[in-house]
Amino acid sequence: MKRTVPLFLAAATGFVLIVASFVPAAGSWGKYAVDWFNILAALAFVLGGGSLLSQHLKKISDQQAGWGYSLVTVVSFLATLVVGLGKFGVAPPTLHPDKVWAGDYKEAGSGFSWIFDYLYTPLAATMFSILACFVASAAFRAFRAKNVEATILLVTAFIVLLGRTYAAIWIGDQADWLASQVVDPAIWHPYVTGLRLDKLTETIMDVFNTAGTRAIMIGIALGIVSTSLKVLLGVDRSYLGSDDR
Amino acid sequence: MPHHPTRHGLGTLLFAVAATFPGLSFADDAPGDAAPPASPPAPPTDIVVEDRPDDAGDGLVVRWTLSKDDTEDADPRTVLKYVVERKPAKGGEFEQVGESTYKQPEFEDEVDHGTAYLYRVVAVGRGDVRSPAAESTEAVQPVLQWFNGRRAWFGILLLVVCGSVVYFIQIARRGTDLYIRPIAGLEAVDEAVGRATEMGKSVLFVPGIQDINDIQTVAGITVLSRVARTVAEYDAELVVPTARSLVMTTAQETVEAAYLSAGRPDAYREDDVYYLTDEQFGYVAGVTGTMVRDEPAACFYMGAFYAESLILAETANSIGAIQVAGTAMPSQLPFFVAACDYTLIGEEFFAASAYLSGEAHQLGSLKGQDVGKGIGATLVVLGCLVLTATTLFTVRGFDVGLLTAIGDYLTQNVLGDGGLSR
Structure with missing residues (x-):
């Protein structure tokens, strides 16, 4: 029963969404499915919050390595929860000034909005900015010319990186000028203009990169169809636990 | 409204210049340049x-x-x-x-x-x-259509692909031997878990940052099931931080069942599958913190990832963990390829569950996908040939009406969006 009901729900919802995709009159059914999912996800927030608290309170209680971080997490979590639920700094709506609790907890100037703008957003931006360093370190490893494939990758990356900057246009213009001093541009220009770094970059991105991406996308689409079908038909039940149970 | 002297001065200067040079015109803005009342346009x-x-x-x-x-x-x-x-x-x-x-x-x-x-x-x-x-002279009433005809080709292709998947599953169930090429990233699962066991360290599994309604998360959870079973058999430790509450509850069920089927229900600890936060970079901070503190020997990333992919993979690389990633996010694949030991690219990721299970009927579904690939490749080649021929014959002055019609039909109906935009 523990597996049959979820399996039935998954299959029924999946087939309803497929039907909704082809029958215009059933188009709104998909929205109902999404609404139900949002209700379930909202209820699951309680479980998530409980998990977060129990994890970190245990770490603090046992004074495990890094328990100070857990303390910061718990205090931040509870403070945000209280400020959000308590609607600190939220003004009553203009239309109903007597209903002091009717304002939006996310409105500009509210305590929750302040926490989001001045605490969360800078912290998230800090984490995101680390990406710049990691791109450099990953590129350094990936672009080492250790074999033929890696060398092709290195050369391609060099062209594309340079081709995305003004340097590529400048180099191309200088090369054009130098060549035009020697030979009439009308003779050679149509044949070599595609070799400018900026043009090469366009060719690499529009032809080779697009072709590769599309091949991957076709594979992904077929994989999604196959996986969805296995889930809907109950062929693959591993997301519900082991097939053996 | 406060008066702005600088703007006033600039405006005066401009009109002075305009007056000096009659050729200059500020027709729409100049005061006193009002157009005479326009006569009504002719009706549609x-x-x-x-x-x-x-x-x-x-x-x-x-x-x-x-x-x-x-x-x-x-x-x-x-x-x-x-x-x-x-x-x-x-x-x-x-x-x-x-x-x-x-x-x-x-x-x-x-x-x-x-x-x-x-x-x-x-x-x-x-x-x-x-x-x-x-x-309008006649009243018109909208009519309900029972089938979206613009999605007919999409429906036909979906039926053929789904039909071939089901067909090959049935073939496999009858005992026909199907060859599936080895996938290095999936062969490495045992190696990664074994290494973690030998080193006495944990295995970290990240099921992406999307909710359970994303098919990539479902695929990631199916891989988690196999990884958890291997972990249980090797008596290693598995840690699964999640970014969604529903994914946490699903993953807990999955891991518990995997431990049970491996005959190690006592080794399962619910606290090892936990929720961090829905926020993308908050989640990244939590997972990378776990990596740096606990130094897991093996890290799996299976699901939908965005900008956090490289931060996770590079942090794990810095602690020397063996890494296996799988995602269907094309924009993140290069980062995983650059930073991880093994990467499951697109369809390989979706094939992982069937591949790791080794069950014949699941492997049959992979063969069914090949039919879809064949259809896709045929249509792409056909489209290229028709469009190329249209261009060549147009240059030589031939009548290309039929070829153009075929090309338009292919690109706008068969290969088009199939009405998915509405």
Whole structure:
């Protein structure tokens, strides 16, 4: 029963969404499915919050390595929860000034909005900015010319990186000028203009990169169809636990 | 409103310059340069109202012939827009339902199913001068269609692919031996877990940052099931931080069942599958913190990832963990390829569950996918040939009407969006 009901729900919802995709009159059914999912996800927030608290309170209680971080997490979590639920700094709506609790907890100037703008957003931006360093370190490893494939990758990356900057246009213009001093541009220009770094970059991105991406996308689409079908038909039940149970 | 002396000075200067040089014109902005009252533009004609095809009977399309004054050479433009009004055929007043800009003789209207409507269109010129209204002569009622014909080809292809998947699953169930090429990233699962066991360290599994309604998360959870079973058999430790509460509960169920099927229910600890936060970079901070503190020997990333992919993979790389990633996010694949030991690219990721299970009927589904690939490749080659031939024959002056029609049909119907945009 523990597996049959979820399996039935998954299959029924999946087939309803497929039907909704082809029958215009059933188009709104998909929205109902999404609404139900949002209700379930909202209820699951309680479980998530409980998990977060129990994890970190245990770490603090046992004074495990890094328990100070857990303390910061718990205090931040509870403070945000209280400020959000308590609607600190939220003004009553203009239309109903007597209903002091009717304002939006996310409105500009509210305590929750302040926490989001001045605490969360800078912290998230800090984490995101680390990406710049990691791109450099990953590129350094990936672009080492250790074999033929890696060398092709290195050369391609060099062209594309340079081709995305003004340097590529400048180099191309200088090369054009130098060549035009020697030979009439009308003779050679149509044949070599595609070799400018900026043009090469366009060719690499529009032809080779697009072709590769599309091949991957076709594979992904077929994989999604196959996986969805296995889930809907109950062929693959591993997301519900082991097939053996 | 506060007066701004600088702007005032600049404006005075500009008008002084304009007065000095009559060739310069600030026609739209200059005070005192008001155009004489414009005469009404000619009305649009031939109003036609039709049912919007392939919908739930809630749309009508209004088309008309442009006003005679709606021409490119009119300077300034005589017609600025068209105003569309409607009223129920049973009675009532005309009400404006929308606008269409100049040169656009079409308007799509959302209406109530089961009600017939009359329409009229007015051309509007400068100074909101309006033409006489052109009215539709017959009331039109929207019609409900039971099948979205624009998605017919999408449906046919879906049926063929799904049919071939089911067919090959049945073939495999009958005992036919199917060859599946080795996938290095999946062969490495045992190696990664074994290494973690030998080193006495944990295995970290990240199921992406999307919720359980994302098929990539479902695929990631199916891989988690196999990884958890291997971990249980090797008596290693598994840690699964999640970014969604529903994913946490699903992953807990999955891991518990995997430990049970491995005969190690006592080794399962619910606290090892926990929730961090829904926020992308908060989650990244939590997971990378775990990596740096606990130094897991093996890290799996299976699911939907965005900008956090490289932060996770590079942090794990810095602690020397063996890494296996799988995602269907094309933009993140290069980062995983650069930073991880093994990467499951797109379809390999979705094949992981079947591959790791080794069950014949699941492997059959992979063969079914190959039929879809064959159809896709055939259509792409056919499209390329038709379009190339059209270009070549056009250059040589041949009649390419048929080829153009075939090419248009292929690109707009078979290979097009199939009506998915609405």
